[in-house]
Amino acid sequence: MNKAFKALADSTRREILGLLRDGEKTAGDLAERFDMTKPSMSHHFSVLKDADLITSRREGQQIWYALNTTVVQDVLAWGMDLMGENNPKTLVKKSGGKS
Amino acid sequence: MNKAFKALADSTRREILGLLRDGEKTAGDLAERFDMTKPSMSHHFSVLKDADLITSRREGQQIWYALNTTVVQDVLAWGMDLMGENNPKTLVKKSGGKS
DNA sequence: TTAGTAATTAGACAAGTGTCTAATTAAATG
DNA sequence: CATTTAATTAGACACTTGTCTAATTACTAA
Numbered sequence A, B: 001m002n003k004a005f006k007a008l009a010d011s012t013r014r015e016i017l018g019l020l021r022d023g024e025k026t027a028g029d030l031a032e033r034f035d036m037t038k039p040s041m042s043h044h045f046s047v048l049k050d051a052d053l054i055t056s057r058r059e060g061q062q063i064w065y066a067l068n069t070t071v072v073q074d075v076l077a078w079g080m081d082l083m084g085e086n087n088p089k090t091l092v093k094k095s096g097g098k099s
Numbered sequence C: 001t002t003a004g005t006a007a008t009t010a011g012a013c014a015a016g017t018g019t020c021t022a023a024t025t026a027a028a029t030g
Numbered sequence D: 001c002a003t004t005t006a007a008t009t010a011g012a013c014a015c016t017t018g019t020c021t022a023a024t025t026a027c028t029a030a
Helices: A002-008 A011-020 A027-031 A038-050 A069-082 B002-008 B011-020 B027-031 B038-050 B069-082
Strands: A054-059 A062-067 B054-059 B062-067
Touching (some): A002 A011, A002 B002, A011 A038, A011 A062, A011 B069, A027 A038, A027 A062, A038 A054, A038 A062, A069 B011, B002 B011, B011 B027, B011 B062, B027 B038, B038 B054
Antiparallel strands (some): B054 B062
C-alpha cells in the first residue's frame, strides 16, 4: 500500500494509469505521449510495476503494460474508510435503522 | 489534487488522517502518538493543510485539527474513474441493459 | 512583566526522487 | 553474423522531502 501511494504521488504516473484505463498499451505507445525520454518513462513503469499498479508482458520486441485494479481498490477502500461511519461530516449514510 | 496525492504519499500523514477520522484533535494530542519531534509533526500538519486534507482552528493555546473529506472524495472519484466503464477488468458493473 | 506551555518557524542535513545521456539487453530481419 | 528497433539498466545530478535542534510566536496565568 505504501508503495502504491508513493507511486500515485507523481502526476506522470497517474496519467499513465489513466491511459491504461481503456486497455493495455506498449511502452512505446505510452512513451510517445509524454514529453520525456524513454528511459524516464521506463523508470515510471518500473515504479508502477513495483507498486503492483500495472502488469507487463513481453510480446516480441514490445512490452505491453496493463492496469491492475486490485491495488487501486485497496486505495479506494482506505479512502472510503477514512470517510466512514464515525465521522459526522461523511457523505456515506448508513442504511435506515430506527431513530 | 497533486498536492493531495503528494501529501498522502507519506505514511505518517496517512496515520494522522486516520486518527482524525473520528473527530478533531489538537496538535499535541496527535504529536504524542508518534515517535517524532513536535516540529516534525508540525511540518506534516502544514503539508496536510496545504493539500486541504485537514482544517485547523486555534482555541487558546491549542490548535485543533480536523479531517476535511472533500479532497479525499476527489481522490476517490479519480480512483473510481480509473476502474470505470471502459476497462473490462473492473469490478463496477453497469446496471442491466440489453445484451 | 515574568514564567510556563503549546505550537510553529528557521535552518541544516541526509536520504529519496525525477530526469537526463550513454550503454546495454532482447528480439526481428537482412 | 551485423543492423535495426524496442526497451531497459547504469550512473550522474539537481531538486525535493522528512527529520532534527534551536529559536520564535502565541497565549495563559501569576
